[in-house]
Amino acid sequence: MAKPFNELRERLLRAGVAPRHVRRYLAELADHLADLRAEEERAGRSPADAESAALVRLGGTDDLSRAMIEQRQFQSWCARAPWAMFGLAPLFLLAGAYFVACLILWSGWKIFLPGTESPFVPILDGFAIFYFGVGRMLYFAAPVLIGWGIALVAARQRLSAFWPTVGLVLVALIGATAQVHASRPAVPGAVGHVSMDLALGPSAQAASHGLLHALVILSLAALPCLVWRLQRPRSPSA
Amino acid sequence: MAARETNPNFMNGVPELLILRLLQQEEMYGYEIVHAIRSRTEAVVAVGEGVVYPVLHGLERDGALRSRRKNVNGRSRIYYSVTAAGSRRLADLSEAWSNLAAAIQKMLKGGRHGEAIQ
Numbered sequence: 001m002a003k004p005f006n007e008l009r010e011r012l013l014r015a016g017v018a019p020r021h022v023r024r025y026l027a028e029l030a031d032h033l034a035d036l037r038a039e040e041e042r043a044g045r046s047p048a049d050a051e052s053a054a055l056v057r058l059g060g061t062d063d064l065s066r067a068m069i070e071q072r073q074f075q076s077w078c079a080r081a082p083w084a085m086f087g088l089a090p091l092f093l094l095a096g097a098y099f100v101a102c103l104i105l106w107s108g109w110k111i112f113l114p115g116t117e118s119p120f121v122p123i124l125d126g127f128a129i130f131y132f133g134v135g136r137m138l139y140f141a142a143p144v145l146i147g148w149g150i151a152l153v154a155a156r157q158r159l160s161a162f163w164p165t166v167g168l169v170l171v172a173l174i175g176a177t178a179q180v181h182a183s184r185p186a187v188p189g190a191v192g193h194v195s196m197d198l199a200l201g202p203s204a205q206a207a208s209h210g211l212l213h214a215l216v217i218l219s220l221a222a223l224p225c226l227v228w229r230l231q232r233p234r235s236p237s238a
Numbered sequence: 239m240a241a242r243e244t245n246p247n248f249m250n251g252v253p254e255l256l257i258l259r260l261l262q263q264e265e266m267y268g269y270e271i272v273h274a275i276r277s278r279t280e281a282v283v284a285v286g287e288g289v290v291y292p293v294l295h296g297l298e299r300d301g302a303l304r305s306r307r308k309n310v311n312g313r314s315r316i317y318y319s320v321t322a323a324g325s326r327r328l329a330d331l332s333e334a335w336s337n338l339a340a341a342i343q344k345m346l347k348g349g350r351h352g353e354a355i356q
Contacts, residue, residue: 021295024295025291025292025295028268028291028316029288029291031267031268031269031313031315032268032269032272032287032288032291035269036269036287057286057287058286058287058288059286059287059288059289060286063286063288063289064286064288064289067286067288067289067291067292067293068291068292070292071292071295071296073296073299074292074295074296074299
């Protein structure tokens with residue numbers, strides 16, 4: 001993107017304009033600027049003078065940003081309802097991921113381990129290892145991946161830290177306290193069932209272990225955001 | 239970017255009307271639209287040229303305009319044209335502005351208040 005629009009882009013994103021609208025606006029402004037520059041050069045101006053004149057004709061950053069910001073329909077959902085985007089949406093995503101992980105566990109149990117009391121037994125079959133591995137990966141990685149998603153969205157839209165932090169903490173706490181249980185009734189031929197609950201643990205030691213787990217998830221999830229924030233001063237165009 | 243003097247707030251709504259009127263005749267891209275506005279209003283209507291895009295995007299989002307990407311002379315342009323909803327909106331806006339302009343004209347020519355405000 002042309003350098004003159006860096007400030008405009010930052011201003012629009014910070015005002016809550018959705019990145020896709022910012023991208024399209026700046027792309028059209030860049031095309032328009034090129035047309036104006038060509039027109040000024042055809043009128044006999046030097047390239048430097050043509051550039052300056054074209055920028056003046058295009059409009060100042062204040063005017064260009066105000067025109068876009070005043071159109072409230074271009075606001076991103078993260079700006080309109082941050083509580084929903086960072087408080088509720090990650091929880092629904094996490095619930096969805098856990099549901100799929102439990103479904104994989106339950107179906108794998110039914111397919112590969114039909115006679116066992118629990119699916120949490122050593123597995124030797126190669127495909128079964130892969131099948132259960134996918135579910136396990138989803139279960140353990142979901143909080144971190146969702147945390148990265150939160151950090152990415154917050155960074156792209158230059159959001160203040162409050163709501164993304166709330167989302168990260170919620171996801172980390174749920175990720176650390178989620179526990180899967182599997183049991184089969186002692187009736188011949190009964191179907192086993194898988195359930196989940198959220199608990200820190202019965203003892204103080206288990207609780208502190210859970211909190212440590214939450215801290216690990218939080219750190220892993222927040223890591224890309226921290227790296228991005230640390231790198232920003234070195235790349236002003238970011 | 240350098241500052242430029244533009245028309246004040248009473249121009250609100252004018253770019254929308256002019257854009258719809260222009261695009262009703264033929265599809266255009268942003269630079270063409272600004273040029274056409276400037277030439278047809280004899281430069282009386284002066285807006286920062288880039289300000290036309292939020293208006294175009296807003297009209298498109300409202301369903302009054304549609305856009306399509308087109309390659310012209312090796313450059314990709316976004317062309318805008320009026321939809322049926324846009325034509326209806328233009329008719330409403332034109333009527334409102336004509337009434338307003340007539341009323342203001344009457345006021346400026348010294349007509350009675352009761353005649354001007356209908």
